[in-house]
Amino acid sequence: MHTMWKGTISFGLVNIPVKLHAATENKDIKLRNLHKECETPVQYEKICPVCEKEIENDDIVKAYEYAKNKFVVLDDEELEKIKKEQQDKAVEIVDFVKLEEIDPVYFDRSYYLSPNEGGSKAYALLRKSLKDTGKIGIAKIVIRSKEQLAIVRVYNNTIVMETIHYPDEVRDTQHVPNVPAEDNLEEKELDTAKMLIDQLTTEFDPEKYTDEYRTALMELIEEKKENEEVTTATDKPKPDNVTDLMEALQASLDRSKKGTKTTKSGKKKTTAKKKTAPKTKKAASQ
Template sequence: MHTIWKGSISFGLVNIPIKLHSATEDKDIKLRSLHKECHSPIKYEKVCPVCEVEIKNEDIVRAYEYAKGKFVVLEDEDLESLKKKNEDKAVEIIDFVKMQEIDPIYYDRSYYMSPGEGGAKAYSLLRKALQESEKVGLAKIIIRSKEQLAVIRVYENTLVMETIHYPDEVRASGDVPNVPMEEKVTKKELDTAILLIDQLTTEFEAEKYTDDYRNALLDLIESKRTGKEVVTPTEKEKKSNVTDLMAALQASIDRTKPVKPAAKKRTTKAKTKKEA
């Protein structure tokens, strides 16, 4: 597994060198956008709307928009210094709580934790202590320039770090529109609903749940591929150097042709003879 973060976790005087690895992966099928006429992939270019020119990465700076149209520019050096200052610190478990006290709405991403060099014993100690106490650890960590609140727990004999949202990142449920207040429900209706829930209750087996849409889309793509329903981009027509050279030569000749003097009008000559 690819290591995305390397550092240490500590609780009390116990320090554990660890590595983080992504525990999940995005298996969404990514579709490309093509030009309908020639089936060429569409480019998405970074263009300045004022200068009307394409912008390179080295010409882009980051900024915070504190008011409409007003920005504070942040230099890369400032951000790197701030990031370095916090990343150098060992991640400390600040609290231990019961997992049931954390609502699932707070959870974000999962990372497997493996022990670093010399950290196997301390890793095993924390794992065993969490299992015996039936608690999870709360810690703070900076990942990809963002400070995260995280839960450290045991999953199938492996320590897992779950990043969780801060309270101010979870929107208030009271802001959800059209949620009804408590309605009067008859005992018969409630008993019937509970009976239905009981009939559909089973043990959770993750393996039996599949992404039906993704599987159907993969089948569709494969059937089109094997049925030769494929398209290829139309190659951009290359200009011939010979044609360009001939055009340039002809243009040069046309420019250097001597200008013929304008012919004299007959009426002028006739008028001269008559006057003579």
């Protein structure tokens, strides 16, 4: 399993060297965009709308737009300095709370934590302590240049770290439109709904839930492959010698036109040649 990050997690005077691994993976089927006419993959270029030219990554700087078309430019050294200052800090568990106190709307991504060299005993100590107390830890960590708030808990005998959103990242429910303020329900309607919930209540088994869309899409793709309904992208045609010659001739012609000035009457203005005195017989004999 790929290691994303190495560091330490501490609570009190206990320091645990750990490795971070992604606990989940995105299995979305990625589809490419092809040109309908020739079925060639479409490229997306970085174009400056003012200069009207393609730009390279080295020509790009990062900036914060604090108002419409008003930016504060930040160079790589400044960003790297802040990143280094935060990464040098150990991940410290600052509080312990009950898991049920955190609403699922706060949860973001999950990561597995494994002990690094010399950290097995401290890892086991934290795991056992969390299990026995039924608590989870609240910590901070910098991942990919972003400081994350996280919880540390136990899942299937493995310590899991789950990033959670900061309070100001969770939108206020009062801004959700058309939410009824009162229920205004008939007692019979409510009893029927509760009865339906009771009938559908079961123990959570994650294995029974599958991505039906992804399965159907993969079946369609495999069916098309078996029926040889496939296409192969063609390479971009390279200019031949004739094309190169024509381009060179046209470029020379354009330069020639630019170098020739015209007068108001429309006649071409040529540069007068400087006359030199004829050589004398004496000079010629020399």
